[in-house]
Amino acid sequence: MRKAGAALAITVLLVSSQSARAADTGVIFQISTRSPASWKVAVHNVRNLERATGIAGNHIEIVVFSRASRMLLKGSPVAPNLDVLHASGVAIETCEAGLRKAGVEPSKILPFVHYVASGVAEIVRRERQGWAYVRP
Numbered sequence: 001m002r003k004a005g006a007a008l009a010i011t012v013l014l015v016s017s018q019s020a021r022a023a024d025t026g027v028i029f030q031i032s033t034r035s036p037a038s039w040k041v042a043v044h045n046v047r048n049l050e051r052a053t054g055i056a057g058n059h060i061e062i063v064v065f066s067r068a069s070r071m072l073l074k075g076s077p078v079a080p081n082l083d084v085l086h087a088s089g090v091a092i093e094t095c096e097a098g099l100r101k102a103g104v105e106p107s108k109i110l111p112f113v114h115y116v117a118s119g120v121a122e123i124v125r126r127e128r129q130g131w132a133y134v135r136p
Contacts, residue, residue: 024129024130025059025129025130025131025132026055026058026059026060026061026126026131026132027049027055027059027060027061027131027132027133027134028060028061028062028063028122028123028126028127028131028132028133028134029042029045029046029060029061029062029063029134029135029136030062030063030065030119030123030133030134030135031062031063031064031065031068031071031136032064032065032066032068032135033068034067034068034070034071036071036077036078038136039071039077039078039081040078040081041136042062042136043078043081043082043085045134045136046060046062046085046090047085050088056089057085057088057089057090058089058090058091060089060090060091061090061091061092061093061122061126061131062085062090062091062092062093063093063094063095063116063119063122063123064092064093064094064095064098064119065094065095065098065119066095066098066101066102067098067101067102068098069094069095069098069099069102069104069109070102070104072092072094072104072109072110072113073104073108073109073110074108074109074110079110082110082112083110086110086112091114092110092112092113092114093113093114093115093116093119093122094109094113094114094115094116094119095115095116095117095118095119095120095122096115096116096117097117097118098119099115
């Protein structure tokens, strides 16, 4: 009987630790193009992911690289779509070095965009945490 109780306890611990880990993982998207059509595909992918899997927006990140940072400007053609994603909890981030390289002033970027020191490092960090990586 003690063995059965111990086995049950171990099973409960494993299941709960897997559930906790699943709750902490998510999906990180990389966008490195200024093409509005490519951004439209990426936004569509995020929305489909939310609907098909139930993954909450707060477990989805979009990391924007280099010259693609220009698409994060207030008034860009994709700004309305980014507003919708942000409202659902999706984190939108850009690489500080990429902003400098693109010659973009942070004051002109949408106010909800987060800055990371390195987009590549952010992707690596999330993958190490078990997040999936998508590059539409």
